[in-house]
Amino acid sequence: xxxxxxxxxxFFIITALVLYTVGVWSERFQHKLKWWHTMLFWxxxxxxxxxxxxMSILSGSLxxxxxxxxxxxIAISLxxxxxxxxxxxxxxxxxxxxxxxxxxxxxxxxxWLIPMISGAVLGASH
Numbered sequence: 045x046x047x048x049x050x051x052x053x054x055f056f057i058i059t060a061l062v063l064y065t066v067g068v069w070s071e072r073f074q075h076k077l078k079w080w081h082t083m084l085f086w087x088x089x090x091x092x093x094x095x096x097x098x099m100s101i102l103s104g105s106l107x108x109x110x111x112x113x114x115x116x117x118i119a120i121s122l123x124x125x126x127x128x129x130x131x132x133x134x135x136x137x138x139x140x141x142x143x144x145x146x147x148x149x150x151x152x153x154x155x156w157l158i159p160m161i162s163g164a165v166l167g168a169s170h
Contacts, residue, residue, distance in 0.1 A: 056095030064088030
């Protein structure tokens with residue numbers, strides 16, 4: 045059970061990294077938020093949530109009061125807000141917001157990397 049759960053967790057965390065990074069940086073390079081970017085944001089959030097839940101099962105705590113636990117919960121909350129806001133921006137069809145959304149995306153992605161990196165460091169040290 046333990047090795048299967050860790051394999052699932054790692055798979056989904058890496059999937060989240062790929063989806064979210066491709067979505068954020070594609071949007072940045074294209075200078076315009078598009079629906080497919082938003083779908084990658086939602087996919088990254090979903091994969092990150094599954095991976096984090098699997099890791100939480102292994103650690104025995106979903107809301108650990110540690111640096112990694114706190115930053116991880118902040119990151120998932122920001123990812124959720126980011127995906128919702130991207131959806132709202134596209135539905136509203138506000139061209140100025142669509143063209144400037146990448147600034148917010150890069151900020152959220154950078155914050156999200158903090159628990160991603162700290163989790164990899166913690167995992168490698170065990």
